[in-house]
Amino acid sequence: MKLSQVRDLLDAVVLSGESHLEEEVHSGFGCDLMSDVLCFAREDAILLTGLVNKQVLNTADMANMNSIIFVRDKMPSQEMIDMARERNLLVMSTKYILFECCGILYSNGLKGAHLR
């Protein structure tokens, strides 16, 4: 599905990287543990997390994951948004909890991005 559809399904606010919205995405990885994202996530997947700090952006960037969705109404700081813009990362925020986000996206065809 397109990232714009992800935004619509999750009723998410786009904070940076709007140019990615017309790109396709096929899988997602939901996790608050960045160590596990670095170990187990496939590239080009959406990262869904309730953890909000700069290292989330670094993790996504290093793992070639260009879209990040902050769940549970978590909002990154302006500094983080600026950092995401500089790195051309799509960042969104949604009111849904992680479980709901994963359920909504999975039932609409997105797969788990497990590296195996």
Next chain:
Amino acid sequence: MSYELVFDVKRGDFDTAGEASRKIKRTLQQLGVANKVIRKVSIAGYEGEMNLAIHSSGGRIVLQVGEEELVLTIEDVGPGIANIDLAMTAGWSTAGDEVRQMGFGAGMGLPNMKNNADSFEISSKIGEGTKIVMKFFV
């Protein structure tokens, strides 16, 4: 070796941790290295950079770019690892709560570095420091 990049990493500086890995990734992209290799170097480098910020008394990351391989050396000035086998065990970590709240300290860093590198060597001496040398075939 035709090219070398050197970055110093300070202990506990989580505001700038990740900068060295970002610069390494961008450099490799500019050099036209294959995406698959860049991802491995980026992840291993970032794990190493976070380890320096979390565990070491300060250290240095050196990337040497050769025609056939990339060599990533991560070296610190202490405190050293008492039991390397234990440190290499997935899930084992001495990281504190602050680090865990940041999403790290799960004890996956060293094993993940080894998994991503084509060769991995680690040596350590208590009171002196730890040195990790990783090679990635281009």
